[in-house]
Amino acid sequence: MDDDELQARLKAYEGRPAAVSGTGRDPVNAPMIRHWCEAMGDRHPAYTGPDAIAPPTMLQAWTMGGLGGHAGGRAGAYDELLGLLDGAGCTAVVATDCEQEYVRPLRPGDEVTFDSVIESVSGRKTTKLGTGYFVTTRTDVRVAGELAGTHRFRILKYAPTRREPRERRPRPVVNRDNAGFWEGVREHRLLIQRCTACAALRFPWLPGCGTCGAPGWDTVEASGEGTVFSYVVVHHPPFPAFAEPDHAAGPAGPYGVALIELAEGVRIVSNVVGMPCDRIRIGMPVRLDFRRYDEELVLPVFQGVAA
Missing domain, CATH: 3.10.129.10 (Hotdog Thioesterase)
Known part of the structure; x- marks a missing residue:
């Protein structure tokens, strides 16, 4: 037709x-x-x-x-x-x-x-x-x-569309509101904003406090401890750039995307790495890690913690 x-x-x-x-x-x-x-x-x-x-x-x-x-x-x-x-x-x-x-x-x-x-x-x-x-x-x-x-x-x-596998992960969008966060990541530090008026922690980074509306802020460094609040396992379509290099399923295998609740009480979306995706569970303890994916890109990821 x-x-x-x-x-x-x-x-x-x-x-x-x-x-x-x-x-x-x-x-x-x-x-x-x-x-x-x-x-x-x-x-x-x-x-x-x-x-x-x-x-x-x-x-x-x-x-x-x-x-x-x-x-x-x-x-x-x-x-x-x-x-x-x-x-x-x-x-x-x-x-x-x-x-x-x-x-x-x-x-x-x-x-x-x-x-x-x-x-x-x-x-x-x-x-x-x-x-x-x-x-x-x-x-x-x-x-x-x-x-x-x-x-x-x-x-x-x-x-x-059939295309050659992309070797590089997409670049994060860095702007004036979140530049400090990505600077911390490059230094292997996960920084959380803290309102200087009411001390409320917030993530992701925002220009003002969602609790009291004040514009002033400083940062605290996350301890790196957290738990899986929710997660999905992405099977299709395959994105080779997101697959872990040591994943048994190969370069286009599934990968875990999780909403991690940090010990400080805020949540961050990241990957759970270093374990088969079918072992990821809600409530599972995880620990922060930093991985370099190419000459420019460092990302915060989370490793499962053995019980």
Whole structure:
């Protein structure tokens, strides 16, 4: 099929349903709100107490089916569209962005229903990942028939670009707000900002205190002790530049990305190295290390600590 025919077939899916009469697996509830706020580090008082509301950004969370799927059916049109793109060689997928509109707050006890529609399919686009098509779905979330919010979710279905393995890791973005942090890393020191007005520690580095708003700060050096707060293991697509040189899976093997809670109470995203990825666990103690990846780049990483 040529490009014009494929584009015409893709455009025919616009306006067709992606999910019909979906029902949230659980009512809006306080435990999920608490878990969300703890993961995000959000202590806003509106999300606790007898008059609590759910954080607006949780809008999509109440519609997700998890491993068990949705109570409402997913429409066949969306699967057909993805299958058509697969057949055209666009076998890879990546989520690109989402947009949310909030109409009314969600409160514990609300029963959520939703309908999704395939809002748009782009023309053929060429990106660094490969050539493909952006697919946007719009989900209207309701409570007792009343619109609570709208969630637009966009993916790129693409044919991966074949390229030579990149030997060098991407360079960090260094600016006037974080230059001191990277200077410390070059000296094998992990520096945490400390507000000089209220002594609150903060990471990543910011121009002002998120607790009291004061602009003044100094630094404290992290002890290097921490635990894995959360993690993911990246299997695909393979990025040889991120693989550990001693990894048994070879130069394009998986690698662990973890949210490390430092002993000082702040969290940092880094790699867990020196161990198979399937041994990484939440709560596992880790210790700071510094690794030189090329003549320019030194990064803070974390080694698992034997029990």
